Amino acid sequence: MLQTPLPPIAAPPPGVDLDTVIASLTPLVLGIVGIVVAGAVLYRFLKSDLAAALAERLRRRKKSSEPIEGVEAQVAELEQQVVAMHGQITEMAERLDFAERLLSQQKRERALPGA
Numbered sequence: 001m002l003q004t005p006l007p008p009i010a011a012p013p014p015g016v017d018l019d020t021v022i023a024s025l026t027p028l029v030l031g032i033v034g035i036v037v038a039g040a041v042l043y044r045f046l047k048s049d050l051a052a053a054l055a056e057r058l059r060r061r062k063k064s065s066e067p068i069e070g071v072e073a074q075v076a077e078l079e080q081q082v083v084a085m086h087g088q089i090t091e092m093a094e095r096l097d098f099a100e101r102l103l104s105q106q107k108r109e110r111a112l113p114g115a
Contacts, residue, residue, distance in 0.1 A: 045051055
């Protein structure tokens with residue numbers, strides 16, 4: 001077996017700098033490789049048990065946001081109690097105002113006539 005020397009590497013055409021071409025294509029190639037790697041990682045994650053568990057948890061949370069039986073009745077009852085308490089507070093405020101007016105009237109009557 002005879003070995004012959006390798007043929008000489010052809011020189012690039014004039015006006016084209018090989019270093020400039022490599023330097024300008026490197027970010028593009030690295031970006032494409034990064035996107036492919038990120039896609040592969042994302043695909044593996046979406047097919048994993050962890051992703052299935054997260055999806056199931058989200059599905060259960062969505063179902064649990066539906067109203068529970070009897071809650072609306074409890075809310076209505078609590079609203080009635082709040083309205084009743086509001087009425088009681090209003091009545092007590094009126095009684096307090098009346099009592100304050102009586103006390104101030106009695107103080108004026110007890111005061112010295114010339115003062």
